[in-house]
Amino acid sequence: MAQTARTMTPGSTASASTGLLRSARFRAEREADWQALEKLVAKAEQKGLHRMEFAAARDLAAGYRRATTSLAIAREISLDRALLEYLEALTARAYLCVYAPQERLGGLVQRFFTTSAPQAMRRSALFIAIGYLCMGLGALTGYLLYFENEAWYFVFMPAELAGGRTPEATTGFLRSVIYDTNPDQTGLGAFATFLFSNNTRIAIFVFGLGVFLCAPAIILTFYNGLSLGAIMALHVDRGLGWDMGGWLSVHGVTELSAICIACGGGVKLGAAILFPGALSRRAALQRAGRDAVKLALVAAVMLLVAALLEGFLRQMVQDMTMRYAIGWGVGALWLAWVLLAGRGRA
Numbered sequence: 386m387a388q389t390a391r392t393m394t395p396g397s398t399a400s401a402s403t404g405l406l407r408s409a410r411f412r413a414e415r416e417a418d419w420q421a422l423e424k425l426v427a428k429a430e431q432k433g434l435h436r437m438e439f440a441a442a443r444d445l446a447a448g449y450r451r452a453t454t455s456l457a458i459a460r461e462i463s464l465d466r467a468l469l470e471y472l473e474a475l476t477a478r479a480y481l482c483v484y485a486p487q488e489r490l491g492g493l494v495q496r497f498f499t500t501s502a503p504q505a506m507r508r509s510a511l512f513i514a515i516g517y518l519c520m521g522l523g524a525l526t527g528y529l530l531y532f533e534n535e536a537w538y539f540v541f542m543p544a545e546l547a548g549g550r551t552p553e554a555t556t557g558f559l560r561s562v563i564y565d566t567n568p569d570q571t572g573l574g575a576f577a578t579f580l581f582s583n584n585t586r587i588a589i590f591v592f593g594l595g596v597f598l599c600a601p602a603i604i605l606t607f608y609n610g611l612s613l614g615a616i617m618a619l620h621v622d623r624g625l626g627w628d629m630g631g632w633l634s635v636h637g638v639t640e641l642s643a644i645c646i647a648c649g650g651g652v653k654l655g656a657a658i659l660f661p662g663a664l665s666r667r668a669a670l671q672r673a674g675r676d677a678v679k680l681a682l683v684a685a686v687m688l689l690v691a692a693l694l695e696g697f698l699r700q701m702v703q704d705m706t707m708r709y710a711i712g713w714g715v716g717a718l719w720l721a722w723v724l725l726a727g728r729g730r731a
C-alpha cells in the first residue's frame with residue numbers, strides 16, 4: 386500500500402499543478418472584466434442604479450452577464466474553490482444591483498401612506514376600536530365621578546396638567562383661558578406644550594407596554610380618558626361645555642385618536658402573545674408586529690399634525706363653530722384616508 390501511495394503522489398501533484406495553472410490562465414483572461422464589474426457594482430451600491438449614467442448602467446448589466454458565464458465555466462471545469470467563491474459573491478452583488486427593486490425614500494414614504502398604512506389600519510380595526518372604547522369609558526367615568534364628588538377632579542388631573550383650571554377657579558378665569566388670544570401671558574402656551582408632551586408620552590407607553598398582555602395599554606388609555614372626562618365635567622358645570630369642546634376639538638380629535646391608535650397597536654401585540662392560535666407565540670408576535678409598527682408610525686404622524694394644529698390654529702381661531710369645523714373636519718379626513726386609501730392594491 387505504501388508503494389501504491391508513492392506511485393500515485395507524482396500524478397496527484399501533477400494534477401494539482403495543472404489545475405492551478407488552468408485557474409491562473411482562466412483568471413488572467415477575464416480578470417480585467419471582473420475588476421471593471423466590481424467597480425460598477427460598488428458605484429451602484431453607493432449611489433443607486435437610478436443615479437448612474439446610461440453607459441455605466443449598460444456596462445453593469447453586460448458585465449453581470451459575462452460574470453455569470455465565467456462562473457458557469459469555472460464550475461464546469463472545476464477550478465479552485467477560492468476563484469469560485471469570488472465569482473459567486475461578485476455575481477450575487479451584481480444581480481442585486483441589476484434586478485433587485487430600486488425604490489427611493491420618497492417612493493417608500495408614498496407607498497406607506499397610500500397603501501400599507503391604511504391597509505394595516507383596516508386589518509387592525511378591532512384593536513383600534515378597543516383603544517377608542519377604553520378612552521371613551523374613561524372619559525365617561527371621569528365625567529360622572531366629578532358630578533358625584535368634585536374631589537375626584539384632583540385625583541384625575543395633576544396640578545401641572547390642570548394649569549390652574551380647578552373647581553376653585555372662577556368661571557371668568559376658565560372662559561378667559563379658552564378665548565385668550567395671547568396664551569403666553571396666561572401660561573396657556575406652557576400648558577399646551579405640557580399637554581402635547583404628556584399625550585405623546587402616553588402614546589409611546591400604551592404602544593410599548595401593550596406587549597405585556599394588553600393590560601398596561603388599556604389602563605393607561607382609560608386613565609387618560611378619566612382626565613379628559615374630568616376637565617370636560619368642570620366646564621360643563623360652569624356652563625362652558627360647548628366652548629371647551631371646541632377648544633379641545635381643534636387638536637384633540639387628532640391627538641386623542643393618535644393615543645387610541647397607539648393603544649390598538651399595543652393591544653394587538655399583547656393579543657398575539659395571549660392568543661397565538663396555530664402559530665408559536667414568537668411567530669404570532671412577529672406577524673402582529675408588522676401591522677402594529679405601522680400603527681405606531683401613523684400615531685406619530687398624527688401627533689405631529691396635532692402639534693401644528695395646536696400651535697397655529699387653536700388660539701388664532703376664536704369662532705367656536707370654526708373650531709369644531711377644523712377639528713372634526715381634520716378627523717373626517719383621517720377617517721376617509723383609512724377607509725378609502727389602498728383599496729384594490731396588493
